[in-house]
Amino acid sequence: MELNSYQQKAFQHQRPFLEKYGKLNWLLTFFFLIWIAGGAYALYLQIAKGHGVTGMRDNVVWGLFIVNFIFFIGLSYAGAIIAGVLHLLKVPWGKPFIRLAQMMTIISVIVGPIFILLCVGRFDRLHHLFIYPRIQSPMTWDVMAVVTFFAGAVLFLYLALIKDLAVYRDAGLKGPKWRQKLYKFFAIGYRGGASQKRHLIISQNLMAIIMIPLSIIVASILSWIFGMTLRPGWHSTIFGPYFVLGALYSGTGVLIVAMWYYRRSHKLDQYLTDQIFRYMGYAMMVLAAAYGYFTFSEYFTGWFGSEKWDNELIHKLFSPQEYGWWTLFANLAGIVFPILVVAIPATRKTNWITAAALIMVLAMWVKRYLIIVPTLESTLLPMQDTRTEYVKYSATWPEWLLTGAGLASFFLFFLLMSKFVTIVPVSGLEETDHTHKHVKAPELTNATKEDIQPA
């Protein structure tokens, strides 16, 4: 595999991370595995004792698990759209972080559906979804969607990896022999030949073209699990686009945070440049505005109309005794803050943008909670139930433990993947004019044009 000097430099810089596991990573791995073990215990409890160990009851039948499912799957759909768009645009500044987007796609589509499986009352009957499927059900659509999307995401990531796998195969990396065998196997004999290159380019373009509309479709199908019911806050025509935008928005945030982390830990300042953060910041700002517009439309329409059903939900969301503070946090930290940070030039800096992205991601998780739980608590017929756990949902420790386990597996997958592939893809990397510093206006002297050099 031929690499030009710039790409060689990128590879040599990242090589040590493929060759060493490192003490910190061992510690982190151990930490994540503890969480996952805790989650396994909570799952065992749930299967052995029944879902009564969770906080879900007859009114709020869907809780933390569904919130996590929507959150992670949304990241996945966003990753596919971002990676697809970056690939098709072929912009040089997009190449360093396209792999992170693809990794996020694959990892989230593994972690997300695990949560939905946790929410199902009969774990032992999951195969019924495949042997007795009912096509009319939005849930069947979602099963078909996720399976299709997963296949596409795997293919998309794999095709993008082939060139790099050939590089790793030929580089003679220090490491376990079985990894070298894996590289050899999955590089499928790619040597950089002309016809090989052509085939790869065509298939990658095709996958990118497929994945973008596929992501939008599957994100809409996810929203229709809620949108097709007769509940306030759910039965809204805006739900499809709302979820697509929400997914894209939170995915951008997680990507920014992931870039920031790897920039620091792998010292990738040259590749994951301030310019990239700025551009992603712009994207985040635009998406924040769009998402804010959708959110505002939802709430404003619900509040202005007189229907009791909608009004009860709006009141619940905005009343300080109920969800008011959470709504405030989700919208201020989730929408207004990122817009301000990127709009104001003084705060349009990498660390600020990342902080805004991190807070936004948390706020978006809260926003998903606010979509699911308050609606389920606003029943058409009065609940008239004295059991508090039936009237108001409060998640129990097994649910939180499993949430933590899901998050831990998300991080662990990233860690493990970063030991097989470089974070910044080396083949196809292009040198960009990433200096992009603001050129100071030259002082007015008698100097001629030739005397003035760019900074």
Place this chain on the structure above:
Amino acid sequence: MKQEEINEQGRRDFLKTAAIATLAATACGSLACSCSSKKAATGDKVKLLSPEGEIVEIDSSYLNHQEHMAIVSKLEAREGIAGKKFVMVVDLARCKNARKCISACQKWHYRPEETEWLTVKLLKDSDKAAPYWFPKQCFHCDNPPCVKVCPVDATFKRQDGLVLIDNNRCIGCKFCMAACPYSTRVFNWNEPELSLDIRDLAYNPETGIPAKVGTVEKCDFCPDRAREGLLPPCVEACPNGVFYFGDENEDAVCNGEETVSFTQLIKDKGGYRYMEELGTKPRVYYLPPKDRQFPVERGYEDLDSNLKKRFESVMEPDKQKD
């Protein structure tokens, strides 16, 4: 209390009943004919399948009928009773929250006190309107939102109008619970406590017994009783004749005392369906609470405090809440 009774009765009776029932169902036809009968032959013949695969006929007196042993196949349970179209009318003018219907339903289906397939709400439609007691089972809608969303066809609509659940198929995703706008479905969050006499019964969607953990359940209009010409326990137990249950095809509904024409009843008393505009086409009609038999307080005063708390906000809205 049930446990003690069963323990006292001993395993002997249980085994005897189960053995005879099993024998009859799989029928050694020739054996039944040859051995001396304890009961007088009724002359009513029943067709059964012998272990050798032959269809044999025996007198129905040899069948030891057991409650909750649904004698229908899985296919029949899904198709329903031909020619029937079950319908219910609830007279809100008569309900005084006696709650006998609820306990009868729980007793028949071996459910604990806190599982309410049938629930009584206290509705107050607007500020100046008077509150009224509102018993609610499943509406068995003709356009059921729950059936629409089930991913595995565990809940289904039958030709006799009933919407049932097959708890051998249900995966417990609770989509149907999210979809039902009337919040009528309940979930088995924990392992249900099953008394000895139902624990080993073969499950059938028409009986709903025994309950299974991690599955959804709801009012089923007791089709196993309907097959024997019996009314559901809630209809029989009501002391005021609130529930009229019957067949739309026959245009007859009965409340345990009187049988009336369904269409006439709806016409005379202004029957309506709850939240008609949702378009779910419920099979339960309500008669408005006009010319009430009891003042609404009657159903509230003598309740124990736990139940009273449920309706406090409607009956005593000015009362200070802590």
